[in-house]
Each structure stands twice: as structure tokens, then as C-alpha cells.
Amino acid sequence: MLRISTKSVDMDTIVSLCKRRGYVFPSSEIYGGLGSAWDYGPLGVELKRNVREAWWRANVQERDDVVGLDSAIILNPQAWVASGHVKGFSDPLVECLACNQRFRPDQVLAGEVVRFGTPPIVYFTTLNAVDYQREWARAQLAPGADSGTVMSASPPPRTFQQFDSKKLPCPFCGAIGQFTEPRQFNLMFKTFAGPVEDAASVVYLRPETAQGIFLNFQNVLTTTRRKLPFGIAQIGKAFRNEITPGNFIFRTREFEQMEIEYFVKPGEDEKPFQDWLQQRFNWYLNLGLRKENLRLRQHGKDELAHYAKDCYDVEYLFPMGWSELEGIANRGDFDLKQHSQHSGKDLSYFDEGTKEHFIPCVIEPSAGVDRSALAFLIDAYDEEEVKGEKRAILRLHPALAPIKVAVLPLSRNEKLVPLGREVYSTLRKSWMVQYDDAQSIGRRYRRQDEIGTPFAVTIDFQSLEDNMVTIRSRDSMAQIRVPIATLRGTLGKKLAGEAIEALPEGGVMWKTEEKQETAKA
């Protein structure tokens, strides 16, 4: 794809364009808005639909080892107890009153923090559970040995100390005794199922779509007769009471996820994990994100959840810096094990070959629809100089562009309109197409450039005589002239990536400059 300039764009430019052209509106705007909520307009809804479809196509339709699912947003609350979200998806935070910085107590203390009750009393220990286990195991080995097998039961319980806000120094400004008491932030939206608002009817809006997949593991297994390895894919809304939402649609409290849980036999996780990393990274590249704006970053040990074996983020260079589009985690057998324990149901897999039962391990590529859409918009945005005027273009991949083709009669002349309408109604059967006959042709090209429409079909007076129309490329502004009979097929090829210069039977190059000079002479 042709790239004339590669200058970066700031978020305000994108927000403004989105509002002005109907991609994204501030939610509840006539009531003064609602923090961090955004509505997708006529173009935005198409873009998101295209992102979802591209994802579904690559991860479900074109694979024979992944099937889809659409689980409920509201699950049995026990699901969130088992997943750890009820306890763990909340963070006690302390704030330094001297410098107004906020910390998690474990960052102040460099250890693991456990909290109880509301308000929470925070306890900490200098070692987290995994390190503790490891340290303990090492202590059991013969003196001087680096490795070996420890034949013993579990280590003794760790000792915890209570967090004391009055004695600890602030890691940022060093002030002592300036911390607030730990405050609980529960990131799950809580509501009530049924008309009575009591404790027994509390339910949560899902903070991720993944758990709905784990809950249906056995259902999918038995109904589809799948064998490991296989995956379940799901797209849907999720809700998190983020402490700090922001950066436009990057972090919102209501957002949409595209998640896969890929189940593998324990010990056979490494290759599929590496495969998923590559495939997910390439998915973004194939849809047009520039390579220099995309990277794969491995999580440090301190970033990993205690059960996770490995995790990479696909990151994009947003205006506010490198930020996560997707997390791909090698999660071990934690999830199914948790649900098996809490539900009392057997979630193991029976391997016909080896005649053994085991809990499958899970690889989880988890992407954000809204974030992807934002990255595609930002990466596609371009400005160039055309005859001293600024041309703003969204160089969106044709698969993502909300409108594929614009039909533009040269003017609103009564002779041109019927043919324009006819072409429009024919093409609409294949794609999202826009018809526009208002104002000058140049202005309409620019309008389509700005919303990312890859091709414009122009009907002129000559079309009435020779039954040919021009196709104009958004990226190069080059034009060809083709018989109307071949229009649909030709556009199909162009949208699939064929060069604009490739001509169908009876087609010709259309030379704007010569024509203009002729007209002037």
C-alpha cells in the first residue's frame, strides 16, 4: 500500500475526525456525557463489525480447530469466586498525602499482599506464593545441591504482617507516615438479578468473556466431539470499573473483547503458544498496521499472574505511548482446575490414545475490539499535500473500511442521476456503498478520503454514451475507466488487493491531467 507520509497523529485529531464524520460520539452527550463511555456512529459500527469479522474469519472460519461461543454476560456469581475475580479483581490502594502518588501496598513493601474484609485490613509478606514455595523447596535440598526432587508435603504456612500506614516511607517522595489506610477498589460491576436487591441476588457483569468459555468447556467438548488441541472463541462486551479510564476508546468501563481459549495437553503447550504469538501478531500486520508501530513484548516475572507460565503483549505505538492491544498468555491448567474444584464437576479430558484423564492447559489470546479499531484508525490516518491543499486520508485496509465504494455522479444533473442510482443499487448488494451527489466532485473525493473509502466510482456525461465509468483509488488518486458490465467484478478484485492499474476487458487508463489540459486549451 502506498504511504506518502508517515508522520504521527495526535489523539485530538482522531477524536475530532471521529466525531465530525460519524465514527465515534461521546456517549449520552445531550445529558452532559458519561465518563469514559463512547457511542459508535454509522461508520464506527461498520469498522467494529469489520474488525470482528476479520478476527472471526481468521480464528474460527479458516481454522478447523477452533469453534465459536456466545455466552451470557451475567453468570452465576460462583464463577467469579472460582476465577479469583471476586477477591483478586480488586486492589487495595494507599495514597501518599505528601506527594499525592498512589501505590499498591505490595509495591511499597515489595512483597505479596493479602487483604480481608471491607474496609480491608492488609497483610503482607516479603515473598509471594510462588517464590515462597521455591525458597522453601530449595531449603529442603541437600546442602550445596542446585537441583533435586523434594519428597515432602507442602511448606508451612507463611507468616504475614499487618500493613502499617504510619511507619512506612513513600517510595516516591520518602515521606513517612503519610499514607492513607488501604482502600478497596473492586473492579467488577455489581448488580442485582431479580426485583429484590438483597445479598442473595447479587450478580456481576463479566469483567472478561473468558470465564464463559471455561464454564462451557464440557458442553462444547461433548457436542462437537473435539479432540485436543482445540480452541473456543468468543466476542463480546465486558465491564470493568476502571479506576482511571481514558485515552478515548482505549480504556473504557464498557468494552468489547475477542478471546480464544485454546486447550492443550499439559506439556504440549509450548509450540501452540509460539504459534499463537506469531499468528496474532501477523493478524494486525496483515490488516495494515505498520510494522514499526507494532511489537511483541514479553511480560517480566513480576508482571505475571501467579498461575501464568508465560505471557506476551501485542503492543501498538499509540499517541500516548506503547500500549497493549492484546495479551497472549500461557495459563497452565489454573482455570479449569479452579472451576472443577468450585463446581465439583469433572472438567478433565480423556485421552483415547494414552487412556488417561487430565485437566487441559490453556493458551489465551485476548484482544480488545475497541483498542484494535483505534489502532487501525490511528495507523491509517495520513495527511498529504495536493496542489497546496491538505488532503486527510484514512488509509484503512479495504477489509476494515466502513464504506467500500462511493458512487459519485459528476453533478446532480438530471441526466446523470438515474444511471448513478442504478449503479448504486447494484453495488449495494455486494458491499456497503455510499451515494453522494452534493457539491463539487473534488469535495466529495476528499470527503470519501477522510472516511477511508478505498474506491470511488464516477459517472460522467460520457458514461451515458459509452456505458463506462471511472474507478478512482483513494490511496493514489489514480483512475481507470471500465465498462459498467465489468464494474462489480473489477471492484471485487481491487478490494481484494489488485493494483488499480490492472485493467479488465475493455478498460482503459484514465488520464486526468491530459483531459484537464485539453479542456483548458
Place this chain on the structure above:
RNA sequence: GCGGGUGUAACUCAGCGGUAGAGUGUUUGCUUCCCAAGCAAAAGGUCGAGGGUUCGAAUCCCUUCACCCGCUCCA
């Protein structure tokens, strides 16, 4: 939640005690009109909201809401 900043037309902004403005965009008409064209016209604002001071408030004061930047978290 805390600190700092900003709210005026669809967008970008000016005005900062005395009749609400500009550019862009949008709409309509005319022109056989191919790259933000020309000419003519029009629509569009309870100046974020509420209260106060004042003869008079977009402008000064208070409150509130939203947004932006930072801190934490994450798709």
C-alpha cells in the same frame, strides 16, 4: 479517588461586565463541473449545568458535571 488543565456553532477557536463572532464543515440553487472550484443564499449557539453578585454575566464568585494530562490497573 488526588493534583494540574479545559469546557463558546457539527469541527478548530476568538471574545473575558454592555445586542454572541470567525474559519472550516453542512444544506439549497445555478454552471456538461474529475480532485476541499466559482457565484448566490440558508440553517445551526438556553456560551457544559445550577446558584450567587450586578441595572446588566459567555465574561466575576460558589457549587456541580464532563473531558484532557499524570499516578494505579488492564483488552
